[in-house]
Amino acid sequence: MTAARTKTQQEQWMVENQVFQLFDLFADLPRNAKSALVELQRDKHLEYLTKGLKRLDPSFCVLDANRPWLCYWILHSISLLGDYVEHEVEDNVIDFLSRCQDPNGGYGGGPGQLPHLATTYAAVNALITVGGERSLSSINREKVYMFLKRMKQPSGAFRMHDAGEIDVRACYTAISVASVLNILDDELIQNVGDYILSCQTYEGGISGEPGAEAHGGYTFCGFATMILINEVNRLDLAGLLDWVAFRQGREGGFQGRTNKLVDSCYSFWQGGAFALLQRLHAILDEQLANYGPQTGVASDISGGEESSDGTQVDDKTCHFKLGGTNASCPVNLNSIGYNFVKQPGEMEALYHRWALQQYILLCAQDMEGGLKDKPGKRRDFYHTCYSLSGLSLSQHSWSQDEDTPPLPNAVMGPYANLLERTHPLFNVVLDQYYEAHEFFDTP
Numbered sequence: 001m002t003a004a005r006t007k008t009q010q011e012q013w014m015v016e017n018q019v020f021q022l023f024d025l026f027a028d029l030p031r032n033a034k035s036a037l038v039e040l041q042r043d044k045h046l047e048y049l050t051k052g053l054k055r056l057d058p059s060f061c062v063l064d065a066n067r068p069w070l071c072y073w074i075l076h077s078i079s080l081l082g083d084y085v086e087h088e089v090e091d092n093v094i095d096f097l098s099r100c101q102d103p104n105g106g107y108g109g110g111p112g113q114l115p116h117l118a119t120t121y122a123a124v125n126a127l128i129t130v131g132g133e134r135s136l137s138s139i140n141r142e143k144v145y146m147f148l149k150r151m152k153q154p155s156g157a158f159r160m161h162d163a164g165e166i167d168v169r170a171c172y173t174a175i176s177v178a179s180v181l182n183i184l185d186d187e188l189i190q191n192v193g194d195y196i197l198s199c200q201t202y203e204g205g206i207s208g209e210p211g212a213e214a215h216g217g218y219t220f221c222g223f224a225t226m227i228l229i230n231e232v233n234r235l236d237l238a239g240l241l242d243w244v245a246f247r248q249g250r251e252g253g254f255q256g257r258t259n260k261l262v263d264s265c266y267s268f269w270q271g272g273a274f275a276l277l278q279r280l281h282a283i284l285d286e287q288l289a290n291y292g293p294q295t296g297v298a299s300d301i302s303g304g305e306e307s308s309d310g311t312q313v314d315d316k317t318c319h320f321k322l323g324g325t326n327a328s329c330p331v332n333l334n335s336i337g338y339n340f341v342k343q344p345g346e347m348e349a350l351y352h353r354w355a356l357q358q359y360i361l362l363c364a365q366d367m368e369g370g371l372k373d374k375p376g377k378r379r380d381f382y383h384t385c386y387s388l389s390g391l392s393l394s395q396h397s398w399s400q401d402e403d404t405p406p407l408p409n410a411v412m413g414p415y416a417n418l419l420e421r422t423h424p425l426f427n428v429v430l431d432q433y434y435e436a437h438e439f440f441d442t443p
């Protein structure tokens with residue numbers, strides 16, 4: 001074991017101690033006091049988030065390259081909490097993000113900064129979250145497409161920015177943006193699957209680049225990408241399930257990689273992988289029976305065009321084959337994200353949902369607003385966003401379909417803790433996703 005991992009072990013004992021002390025205290029409390037401790041501090045979180053957004057307002061003059069991310073983390077968290085910001089603030093966000101848009105496509109971290117795939121993903125998701133004609137039409141889709149094409153590498157993977165790093169994050173942000181904007185095509189997906197496959201490690205999770213260590217953030221990115229390009233059956237899903245199942249710690253939260261500490265942001269990155277697996281039961285069952293990626297298993301989500309009323313037309317004959325799309329029966333790539341959430345979930349999530357919710361509410365919540373990585377850390381917008389996103393996925397993972405609200409026993413604490421539902425592939429709230437899907441549905 002390396003010195004770094006030995007140190008991690010000591011930290012692990014400290015975190016476990018703190019968490020288990022909290023659990024012990026919690027266990028001894030009377031019922032009503034318990035309920036108060038796992039109550040989502042909705043108003044406090046909204047206050048913290050709204051203040052954070054206003055601090056960036058009106059000129060968004062903070063000097064860093066993270067501002068589209070801050071907009072997304074804050075706006076998405078507010079949206080998960082079922083609220084929205086004042087029109088004036090929305091207008092400022094739209095104006096600011098428009099100034100981050102590069103004349104040659106894509107969004108930089110601030111006005112005049114180099115366009116970057118991560119900030120492009122954040123800006124697009126933030127604008128979808130704001131919603132409405134002004135916000136959605138501010139995205140120059142033709143130019144975004146040009147930017148994505150420029151970032152595409154001969155290997156099939158993507159670069160984060162001109163001369164930037166090539167990794168699985170870049171593949172996900174490029175494909176997610178293209179899919180949600182309805183500009184995904186065969187050129188963009190060419191050989192992306194080969195690159196992602198080369199990053200699935202012996203542990204079963206996915207690493208950032210070939211030869212690196214499997215990690216929750218990259219596992220989510222690689223897995224979601226494979227679904228969006230309709231090649232998910234090429235992954236060893238049984239191996240991936242095995243890896244992610246062992247990432248839930250005794251504290252209830254997830255760790256990002258083997259022998260590391262639990263951290264609330266993995267509630268989304270690892271919890272998200274479970275939400276995706278839940279809708280791939282047919283492929284998973286087949287792989288579990290044979291243990292290994294299947295060559296001839298058809299992906300249910302690929303087939304079927306969407307009809308004009310938005311429902312999926314069942315077309316079980318339209319299947320893709322290993323290594324690419326079936327030329328005789330082309331798949332509508334841009335419908336995959338839509339069909340994915342429309343199909344009913346037929347399998348329960350395969351992790352301890354109650355334990356995860358307990359970790360988020362009891363250990364990661366700052367009672368003064370905002371959420372943090374773990375006890376002893378400070379709240380921040382990144383952890384607030386991904387803890388709430390993971391909490392939402394966990395609460396809704398019991399529902400068969402989107403029209404059936406979760407049963408009370410799916411929601412830890414009072415039922416008022418229930419958050420809005422998020423799209424497990426793009427991580428934008430479903431109502432806003434549907435609005436964007438309709439808006440960008442025009443060719």
Ligand SMILES: CC(C)=CCC/C(C)=C/CC/C(C)=C/COP(=O)(O)OP(=O)(O)O
Nearest residue numbers: 118169173215217218221256257260261263
């Ligand atoms: C859409 C998008 C841009 C996604 C990003 C995905 C993501 C969270 C990647 C993780 C990157 C990484 C290796 C963190 C390790 O940090 P660490 O060593 O501090 O954390 P650890 O101890 O938990 O592994």
Ligand SMILES: [Zn+2]
Nearest residue numbers: 263264265373
């Ligand atoms: Zn974290």
